[in-house]
Amino acid sequence: MSGRHGIRKSRWLPVYVTAYLAFLYLPILLLPVFSFNNAASTTFPLAGFTTKWYASLWGNTAMLAAARNSLIVGICVSVLSTGLAICAARAVTRYKFRGQRAATGLLMAPLFLPEIIVAVSLLMIVLQLGLELSLATVILGQTVFCLPYALSVLISGFDGFDRSLEEASLDLGETAIGTFRRVTLPVVAPAIISSLLVSFTISLDEFILAFFLSGTEPTLPVYIWGQLRFAAKLPGVLALGSLMIALSIILITLAEILRRHAENRLKAGAAAHG
Amino acid sequence: MVALPDSIDVESKQPLAGSRRWASSDEAKGLTLISPTLLYALALLFLPVLIVIAYSFWSQDYLTIDRSFTLENYRVALSEPIYRDLLWRSLTISLAVSLITVTFSYPVAWFISFHGGVHKNLWLFLITVPCWTSYLLRVMSWKVILGYQGVLNTGLMSIGLIDQPVTGLLYNSNAVIITLVHSWAAFAILPIYVSLEKIDRSLIEAAHDLGDNKVWSFLRVTLPLSLPGVISAFLIVMIPTVGDYVTPKLVGGKDGVMIATAIQAQFGKGANWPLGAALSVTTMVIVSAMAGCMVLALKLFVRRIK
DSSP states (O other): OOOGGGOOOOSHHHHHHHHHHHHHHHHHHHHHHHHTBSSSSOOSSOOOBOOHHHHHHHTOHHHHHHHHHHHHHHHHHHHHHHHHHHHHHHHHHHOOOTTHHHHHHHHHGGGGSOHHHHHHHHHHHHHHTTOOOSHHHHHHHHHHHHHHHHHHHHHHHHHTOOHHHHHHHHHTTOOHHHHIIIIIHHHHHHHHHHHHHHHHHHHHHOOHHHHHHOTTSOOHHHHHHHHTTOGGGHHHHHHHHHHHHHHHHHHHHHHHHHHHHHHHHHHHHHHHTO | OOOOOTTOOHHHHHHHHHHHHHHTSHHHHHHHHHHHHHHHHIIIIIHHHHHHHHHHTSEEETTEEEOSOOOHHHHHHHHSHHHHHHHHHHHHHHHHHHHHHHHHHHHHHHHHHHHOGGGHHHHHHHHHHHHHSOHHHHHHHHHHHHSTTSHHHHHHHHTTSOSSOOSSSSSSHHHHHHHHHHHHHHHHHHHHHHHHHTSOHHHHHHHHHTTOOHHHHIIIIIHHHTHHHHHHHHHHHHHHHHTOOHHIIIIITTTTOOHHHHHHHHHTTSOOHHHHHHHHHHHHHHHHHHHHHHHHHHHHHHHHHO
């Protein structure tokens, strides 16, 4: 059997890749399975179908408060990190300047740092400044953490952008702001929305920074962390966790669809210009 | 605005014109545009890290910080058996995790790049989806899977493969390693995939035509050319893993405690910031050095077989 380029395809490789995917998906598929299980323990064989664990979430005011906190934090973080990343991505893709590599390196650094060190250092500076730990400190911290992701999404979205479109608009008498709004924005909008969704998802699921910086207002992961000590609370946590996993997958799928849409449009544009 | 006096002399006008030209240059525009983001990262990433480093050389007496220079924290961090053991274990675990993750992920990246066909993007998406779901929940799920009364044990018992639950699945270093390998899989696959995509396929064909078999053409052409991806995969897995907090806490038990727990303790009830800072800095420095050695070893290995 021979693939393209004369590179032979092993019969075992697809089997291996399937097994690898199963390993990746096993943990996130198990939570939903047990969240519908009519037993307080996570054991096989399953004990029958129930939705009572989901129903119990509705009356849980502490959980609802945490969900509200997560929503506030998620929205602020996604807007803030995407806004900051737009500036940086535009600067990097449009202009050449000294220190560009160092600047990008700094912005990407959180990817290469243990999160606990970022968290501890932020905690020190916040307390040093005499600020109270609150949702605001979580927002500030998570934004640093989301920047590398937002930046990569936006750089790839801005990269193929045809500058001659903007120049034409400016030549035709449109102002810089008008050009941005009417020429640039429509082309890069999918990448921007994609970045918003990705940042929101990361913020929603982020635990360490929220754990260190949240003070008395927990986000959902911090709330879950507190519940894990009690074995009896596990089924409720499984139900909540399943909802969060479903939400993450929906958001990330949307982001991917938008990203690919933008990519195709840029490709089509480049092809039209020859 | 105050108008400039007319009597401005020529010498001072010259640099003004120069700076005006600079202000409209690409360089100035680029720097202006990136400055908000950069200032944000400097204030909330760079500065905090500097403060951690500064603290690591200070000392604390109850609640007051003594700002005179001392290496005492580093002496404690490196010589106290408890910290030494935790550091050692964290480093071995992160080394094991990065080796296992990169080794097991490489074939997957290879498969997508060489045999993904028109569905490459879909494959990549499928691989990364689990990685976007909550990390805390995934670790919790592993706890549920590996527990004594967990999914794996009760599942195997109900199909009759084992009579009694297997102990030793959970609450040890192995459980930590399995969970971390799972967490970081996508981060290893992506950089390797990117570097495999850049390889000119005709080079591999040439190696085949010149009589290299599959293994040799892989070792002499594909692997060396994909080395940059392998290296970034190593770095992106090894360095963050060393400071993982959640996994050892949830699935590590007594034998799987890592350095992050000790760092966290210094900022919680134990409250010794300088020591916590020194532990953080020590961990970062040692893991970076270890990662550097790994990169060097990989490069040497590849040069040898080429």
